[in-house]
Amino acid sequence: MKWIRTVCGLAAALSLATAAHPAAAEQKFKIFLSMSYIGNDWQAEAANMVKAMAASKDYRDKVDLQVQVAGPDAQRQIQQINAMVQQGAQAIVVYPISPTALNQVVRNACARHVVIIAYDAEITEPCAYNVHIDQPEAGRVTAEWLAKQLGGKGNIVVLTGVPGTSVDTQRTAAAKEVFARNAGIHIVAEGVGMWSQAVARTEITKILTTHPWNEIDGFWVQVGCYTIAAMEKEAGIADDKLKPCAGEGANGHRTQMLAANAPGVQGANGSYRPMGEPSISYASPPYSGGLALKLAVEKLEGRDIPKLTTLPLPVVTNETVKLCQQGTWAEMQAGCNVFQPATIGNPGWFASIYSPQTPQIGLQAALNGKPEQ
Amino acid sequence: MSASAVAGRAPPRRLRLGRHRGPLIAAAVFLALLLTVDLISPGPFSYFEFGFLSAGGAALALAAMGQTLVILTGGFDLSAGAAVSLVNVVLAVTMGPSPLSQIASFGVALAIGAAIGAFNGLFVAVVRMQAIVVTLSAMFIVQGITLLVMDKPGGSIAAGFVATFTADAIPGVLPAPVAVILVAVAFWLLLKNSRFGVGLYAVGSDGEAAFAAGLAARRIRFGAYVLAGMFYGAAGAFVSAQTGSADPLVGRPMLLEVFTAVVLGGTRLGGGRGGAIGSVIGAYTLMIVVNILLVLNVSAYFSSVAEGTILLLAVLVASLNRASPVAAYVRLVRTRLSARGGGKLPTRATVRRAAPPSSPARPPAGAHWFTRNRAALRLVMPAYAGFAIVLAISQVLYGGTLDNVGYYNSLLVLSSFLAVLALGQGAVILTGGLDLSVPWMIGFVGILTAGLIHGADAIAAWAIPLGLLIGLALGIVNGLGIVLLGLPPIVMTLAMNGILQGAALLYCNGTPAGFAAPAQRWFMTGRLAGLTPVVWFLALFVPAAALLLGRTVFGRRIYAVGNNPLAAKLSAVPVGGTLIGVYGLSGLCSALVGILLSGFSGQASLGMGDEYLLPSIAVVVVGGTLITGGRGYYPGMLGGVLLLTALSTLLAGTTLPDAVRDIIFGLVVLGAVLALRERRA
Known part of the structure; x- marks a missing residue:
């Protein structure tokens, strides 16, 4: 049994040594970011913005941020948040995999005075703070735009998000309510879009086999307008005959919304070019994580923050779409909302990165995790 | 036991230990990981932490135990994650605040699992269809039903139910999740040592031989799926308690982890070898990886790399011994080298090649093409027949399909x-x-x-x-x-x-x-x-x-x-x-x-x-x-x-x-x- 005691002794010595170590960073708030699945474009961009916020000159001396990825399984995020609490977290910024599955662990964390703040998706446990857009509003505003654009009648195709999630259910239900009020609007096909341009392409291809272009008057999608316009061009539809599409805030989509003769666009190619697509672009903005971090620090500094921060819904139409030259926060403040294709190689990249509350993070934050200046 | 008796029975005893090597090594790997976490993280390992860790892996462990039963019979169950989700949403919708309703809910959870298992078992054991096809369709059907019950996260689970599974069984000594796992393990041990348990291994090792030896192979397979379903039901009940509410997607990502846990625990896909205790350890190993990534402060982009590496190392350590393939290959190379030196390589030997025997089983070349390929056609045709039916339905629904x-x-x-x-x-x-x-x-x-x-x-x-x-x-x-x-x-x-x-x-x-x-x-x-x-x-x-x-x-x-x-x-x-x-x-x-x-x-x-x-x-x-x-x-x-x-x-x-x-x-x-x-x- 002697070896066991030796091992235990060693263990104790080591854990003492490591425990003594982080004392240097005592003034900083210990904040964790618990992400879900990182393997999609939105998540990676949002993570970059959180990291940039923590690295900005306003926060780098205040915040000790550790980023962790839980993966798609809620069980693991539960375990992860518990472990963060054990590690002495003062605040945890969370992208919750499920709005309900984390409730118990969040309640435990709150009981130990850890600030829990969720971005983009929600946590329904009342002690958590939430930062997100009004999902039903997103569905309603875009559906109303499409109904108006079509003059209240026509056949439309709907592309939903991930079935079984609150975000998808709320957006789709609100949109369908609007369409139900317009007796002339008929949903002829409904695809499952999974919030992915790649999936949108396969779903629309499937739908077109049974509902050809000439039988469709418009699209209401959660992600996919960019892909749809590209497919219309492949089918030989002229720029001025493009069908109205209510959809995502992708940079490619907003570029297509620019008037076909828009000046100063660099790096346009193929379908990733101005073509005056009649469209409304909304987004769940990826700066929400950065804002959540900022709010968490405010709370830790003793200020009150609201339980729910409803982000203004970023809506861009053909009338308001405007090209950014550099993509600095100051330039975006002046009203630009789409970036040069030469800078943003991926048309599926999410362009709604401006918030008046986050002057620390601009285009470089979203792209490379680097703060402004 | 007296000393002489031990000495006399030494060889079978070593054999028994050898049989348990899989789970033993898995346990050692898990303990090593746990010790790593404890060493690096500040503060001593408290009862509190023990409680948290035991709760974290419990649902996965229960589901993996169920999957183990199926895999031991040589099967494959893709419906595990879907079953967990369905139980979760049904409990959230139906559970009332009364204690009776809460107890009944646990029964409901097991019954739902058993029903899904019976569906699988019916088609696999009785109709003799491939397990993976049956459980794949069961997975889709159950997912669909789950979304019909609840189309988005919500609902709530009664506080008493939550406490029963996640609080303390004996305050300060035994967290409830540990008690749950112990009960499940005890059930498994009873099962394993019963006639049914022996049959489980026999059917998985060699179904034909088991059948020939007079085992009711069909009943054993059916039973394995039903029991597995009940384990998923228990896992679903645990998830409900752990989360206090419901999410129709909660179980879906668990599926891959369930299989990984089973394999990590030393159970062989294809049947006949392994056991549920190993799977429990495998499940907790997977969950502790989360803590390891945290204490090591592995950055986000590296986390999946680190996790993959840990997984590989865990299995690798467990498989390193004299019988491992690495050792076998080293031996093979050594033998070949010495054979080369001695001029005894088989390629140098002169062998008279016999003419390949003509296969008498083959029907004469003149036989009809269909007769000759009947076996292959029977495997291939269902998909094409289904394709033809789908085409016909598309034609009826939309018109202008077939000739387009x-x-x-x-x-x-x-x-x-x-x-x-x-x-x-x-x-x-x-x-x-x-x-x-x-x-x-x-x-x-x-x-x-x-x-x-x-x-x-x-x-x-x-x-x-x-x-x-x-x-x-x-x-x-x-x-x-x-x-x-x-x-x-x-x-x-x-x-x-x-x-x-x-x-x-x-x-x-x-x-x-x-x-x-x-x-x-x-x-x-x-x-x-x-x-x-x-x-x-x-x-x-x-x-x-x-x-x-x-x-x-x-x-x-x-x-x-x-x-x-x-x-x-x-x-x-x-x-x-x-x-x-x-x-x-x-x-x-x-x-x-x-x-x-x-x-x-x-x-x-x-x-x-x-x-x-x-x-x-x-x-x-x-x-x-x-x-x-x-x-x-x-x-x-x-x-x-x-x-x-x-x-x-x-x-x-x-x-x-x-x-x-x-x-x-x-x-x-x-x-x-x-x-x-x-x-x-």
């Missing part, structure tokens, strides 16, 4: 991805393995090539071959890990998937840039003699794939390895080389799909391959391939591709709710295979 070239063209373009993947995944499955690295092999190669190409045809001319080579090389790495290190295919390829995810994120720094070359786009969306070029490519690919599997030496070896690796080895089939070749082929196919997909979409995106893992397995098995290897044909797999693509095309054109589509999907898969299953005389 555009419809077939779109269908074939959409099928091309799965048709290519089916060759790789199919070849892997024919050897009795599985390739789970498909999603990020697609994503990594797609992102890498699109990033290099940046819309330039001139670069595409070398970047596409380079991408294909990288896919081939990474696939070969999979094969090397499986053959040389003796890693289970599920673990090796899952780890590879995680490593490639990290590599893709690091390469593009979270934002994949670049887009496909015009030639790539033309290939997937343009026109050549009235059809999309990829359809013409498919017309060449399909016969080539069928020939590769059916008519070449490599193809023959795949079947030989899948039927019986030992017999293949003794018949001078290079088993290792064949396996490496098969995983290389699968890597190549995934890489090709990554390039095709980025041509189709115009650019590559993170997670672009995520939608293809399950379908790549589904089409192979719906096409009549045996998941345990050795039986199946490429034309059948192609039939599976056409059936599933036509079905999803049909459903996409409707406005049916997703829940109903899932159910239809499940029923069609089941129905197609049921209609023309193997009939016994």
Whole structure:
């Protein structure tokens, strides 16, 4: 049994040594970011913005941020948040995999005075703070735009998000309510879009086999307008005959919304070019994580923050779409909302990165995790 | 026991320890990881922490125990995660505040699990259909029902129910989750030592022999699925308590982890060896990885890489001993070297080759084609029959389908991805393995090539071959890990998937840039003699794939390895080389799909391959391939591709709710295979 005691002794010595170590960073708030699945474009961009916020000159001396990825399984995020609490977290910024599955662990964390703040998706446990857009509003505003654009009648195709999630259910239900009020609007096909341009392409291809272009008057999608316009061009539809599409805030989509003769666009190619697509672009903005971090620090500094921060819904139409030259926060403040294709190689990249509350993070934050200046 | 008795019975005793080596080593690995976490994290390991950790892995552990029962009989249960979700939503909808209702709820949870298990058991044990096809359709049907019960997260679970499972069984001594697991383990031990338990192992080791020995193989299989379902039910009840509410998607991502936990715990896919205790340890090992990543402060992009590496090391440590493949290969090389020195290499020996015997079993060449290929046709036909029915329904619903070239063209373009993947995944499955690295092999190669190409045809001319080579090389790495290190295919390829995810994120720094070359786009969306070029490519690919599997030496070896690796080895089939070749082929196919997909979409995106893992397995098995290897044909797999693509095309054109589509999907898969299953005389 002697070896066991030796091992235990060693263990104790080591854990003492490591425990003594982080004392240097005592003034900083210990904040964790618990992400879900990182393997999609939105998540990676949002993570970059959180990291940039923590690295900005306003926060780098205040915040000790550790980023962790839980993966798609809620069980693991539960375990992860518990472990963060054990590690002495003062605040945890969370992208919750499920709005309900984390409730118990969040309640435990709150009981130990850890600030829990969720971005983009929600946590329904009342002690958590939430930062997100009004999902039903997103569905309603875009559906109303499409109904108006079509003059209240026509056949439309709907592309939903991930079935079984609150975000998808709320957006789709609100949109369908609007369409139900317009007796002339008929949903002829409904695809499952999974919030992915790649999936949108396969779903629309499937739908077109049974509902050809000439039988469709418009699209209401959660992600996919960019892909749809590209497919219309492949089918030989002229720029001025493009069908109205209510959809995502992708940079490619907003570029297509620019008037076909828009000046100063660099790096346009193929379908990733101005073509005056009649469209409304909304987004769940990826700066929400950065804002959540900022709010968490405010709370830790003793200020009150609201339980729910409803982000203004970023809506861009053909009338308001405007090209950014550099993509600095100051330039975006002046009203630009789409970036040069030469800078943003991926048309599926999410362009709604401006918030008046986050002057620390601009285009470089979203792209490379680097703060402004 | 007296000393003399011990001495007298020493050999069987060592044998017994040897039999438990799997779980023992798994436990040692887990304890090592736990100690690492404890060493690095500040503060002593408290009862509080013990409680948290025990709760974290409990649901996964329960589900993995259930899966173990099925795997021991040689089966495969894909409905585990779906069952957990269904139990979760039903409990949240039905549970009242009264204690009686809460107790009844636990009964309901077990009953739902048992019902799903009975459905699976009925078709697997009684109707004798392939476990993976049955449980795949059960998974879809159960997912659909779950969404019908609850279309978004919500609901709440009574506080008493929550406390029973997650608070303390004995305050300060025994957290409730530990008690739950102990009860489950006790149940397993009773089961294992019963007649039923012996039967479980017997059926899994050799079903025919078990049947011949008078075991009620059918009843044992059926029972295994029902009991497994009850374990999933218990897991669902635990998840409900742990989360205090419901989410219709909560169980879905658990599926892959359940299999990993089972394999980590030393249970062999294919049946007959392993046990549920190992799976419990495997489940907790998977969960403690989360803590390890945290205490080591592994950065986000590296987390999937680190996780994959930990997984590999955990299995590797467990498999390192004198009997391990590494040791065997070292011995083999040493023997060969000494044989070379002594001039005794078998290739130098003169052997009189006998003429190959003419096979008398083969019907005379004049017999009707159908008679000669009856066995193959019976495997291949269900998928095509289902495809024909779906086509007919499409015609009735939409009209102008059957005679519309555009419809077939779109269908074939959409099928091309799965048709290519089916060759790789199919070849892997024919050897009795599985390739789970498909999603990020697609994503990594797609992102890498699109990033290099940046819309330039001139670069595409070398970047596409380079991408294909990288896919081939990474696939070969999979094969090397499986053959040389003796890693289970599920673990090796899952780890590879995680490593490639990290590599893709690091390469593009979270934002994949670049887009496909015009030639790539033309290939997937343009026109050549009235059809999309990829359809013409498919017309060449399909016969080539069928020939590769059916008519070449490599193809023959795949079947030989899948039927019986030992017999293949003794018949001078290079088993290792064949396996490496098969995983290389699968890597190549995934890489090709990554390039095709980025041509189709115009650019590559993170997670672009995520939608293809399950379908790549589904089409192979719906096409009549045996998941345990050795039986199946490429034309059948192609039939599976056409059936599933036509079905999803049909459903996409409707406005049916997703829940109903899932159910239809499940029923069609089941129905197609049921209609023309193997009939016994």
